Amino acid sequence: MKKKRGFYLYCIREKGCTGFASEGIDGESDTFMIHHDNLEAVVSGVSIEEFKSEEIERKSKTDLNWIKTKAQTHETVIEKAMVGDGKISAVIPMSFGNIFRSKKKIQQVLEKNYSNFRNILEELRGKQEWSLKVYLKDKNKFEQIVKEKNKNIKEKEQEIGSVDDGMAFFMEEELKELISKEMKRELNRFKNDLFEKLKQQSISANKEKILEKEVTGKNDPMILNTSYLISEENIDNFKKEAMRLNQKITLKGFYLEYSGPWPPYSFSNY
């Protein structure tokens, strides 16, 4: 009996892009294109048995390496579809696991959403997605800076110095609370300021979910996770601004990391 096959959809782009990854997500089937008019979908064949919902769910519980590997292949195929002849083409990246029973179904998707996809690609042309994350490296340093420049904290400290020990004990507690509150406030201002400055270098900008240490694998907590859609001509300016800001925030106990270009996962909603 012949095993049931499906088609895994990676991304949609304009015809004529040259970038191409041969190996598909199942590790054996080659990727290929399905056309409609001047749009094309990058796809590859998969076994429905391997990629059906129950199976993925089972793997997410028992075999996470499988998901890790597949997610990476998904990303690789899209990146290769995005980069060709040394330049970056507009692509609409799909989320993990968009699978169809026939090529015809995918063609119908292209047909039905034709103008929508065209518009998104038009919007994305000449633009790149970049990611920028900020981490807190030295909490003491930051606390010191907040303490030094905050009037309320200074006043409280002076007050403590002028009262008797019993009173001072309670006021120490108040001071701790005050410091923690002011640090939070300062951190928020700091994050917004940084985000606004980088946003100015971009066409569109998003604040993303903060990832836990276990996910980032870093000792330092992430305090800001952002993504930007930037026009090609402005990438260098964005990087320069990021590096300038990094020098500045290092003095406060933070650092940032950026990466790109990414397929525009964060900016191709339709």
Added chain:
Amino acid sequence: MPEQIQRSIQTTNLADILERVLDKGIVIAGDIKIQIADIDLLTIKIRLLIASVDKAKEIGINWWEQDSYLSAKAKDAEIEKENKELRDRIDNLEKKLDEY
């Protein structure tokens, strides 16, 4: 300040990829619906990284060194740097695991 500059150009990591591939991108009503939405993706990612460390320990190799994805990667920084970063990350995770 070369160190700072280096740090700021560090490249993508697994978290970056999973964040995007599993959590973003367009979903079209395909024929097969993969429902991993009801499981917290973050939980998946955490377990994923822990699992990788376990596996590496268990079979005594560094999985990231054999990861063709990483060696094929051509983002904004060199692979070496990324490998070092990953090694540091794994070391950190191992330290954490040992604490349990």
